[in-house]
Amino acid sequence: MSRPLVAPSILSADFADLAGGLRTIEESGADWVHVDIMDGRFVPNITFGPPVVEALRRRTGLPFDTHLMIVEPERYLKAFAKAGCTGLTVQAEACPHLHRTLQEIREAGCKAGVALNPSTPLAAVENVLGDLDLLLVMTVNPGFGGQSFIRSMLPKIEKARAMLDAAGSKAVLEVDGGVNAETAALCRKAGATAFVAGNAFFGHKGDRRELVQALRG
Ligand code: DX5
Numbered sequence: 001m002s003r004p005l006v007a008p009s010i011l012s013a014d015f016a017d018l019a020g021g022l023r024t025i026e027e028s029g030a031d032w033v034h035v036d037i038m039d040g041r042f043v044p045n046i047t048f049g050p051p052v053v054e055a056l057r058r059r060t061g062l063p064f065d066t067h068l069m070i071v072e073p074e075r076y077l078k079a080f081a082k083a084g085c086t087g088l089t090v091q092a093e094a095c096p097h098l099h100r101t102l103q104e105i106r107e108a109g110c111k112a113g114v115a116l117n118p119s120t121p122l123a124a125v126e127n128v129l130g131d132l133d134l135l136l137v138m139t140v141n142p143g144f145g146g147q148s149f150i151r152s153m154l155p156k157i158e159k160a161r162a163m164l165d166a167a168g169s170k171a172v173l174e175v176d177g178g179v180n181a182e183t184a185a186l187c188r189k190a191g192a193t194a195f196v197a198g199n200a201f202f203g204h205k206g207d208r209r210e211l212v213q214a215l216r217g
């Protein structure tokens with residue numbers, strides 16, 4: 001199993017001071033920056049696009065774990081890759097040609113990820129496991145930060161772990177939504193290896209270095 005990774009979500013930072021948000025993430029010792037892209041169509045909320053990602057890229061060397069909550073993500077893969085994203089994670093529900101989309105992500109030079117909404121079964125990725133660098137099990141319905149962790153996703157994480165192991169996959173198993181020190185421990189036990197934290201990270205009152213350690217377990 002890969003070493004636990006922590007990916008604070010810039011979505012919960014002050015949008016008027018994104019560079020400050022990146023500094024906070026760097027100072028915490030976290031591994032990745034989770035970048036939530038929302039289009040107002042796949043999800044109700046709108047965040048930002050490639051030009052903002054490109055501007056962020058100039059301010060940090062940390063990998064960008066980019067979560068595309070957008071319809072027709074294939075139209076924007078190259079733009080996000082060029083903007084400096086390290087990994088591109090598409091939502092399975094938005095990709096009728098998921099196999100091709102994953103190939104295109106790798107061709108663009110990025111790590112290929114797939115996210116599954118809480119209601120989407122793992123079968124959606126069963127036939128593309130060899131094309132996956134990251135599997136993201138959503139533990140909230142995507143669209144907003146600060147929602148509560150859906151506990152009934154724990155058996156799904158366990159199943160995902162078993163599925164990846166059985167296939168000999170080294171893909172990162174990431175969880176996103178309502179992750180804090182307590183829920184991360186449950187996810188770790190279920191086999192998750194990467195932890196996105198938005199509100200728990202930016203809303204943290206104490207030492208964020210300690211929080212990052214706690215999320216890693
Ligand atoms: C939700 C996003 C998450 C969000 C998580 O749609 O995909 O990445 O930033 O925020 P918290 O950790 O506050 O649930």
Ligand code: ZN
Pocket residue numbers: 009034035036067176196
């Ligand atoms: Zn996300």
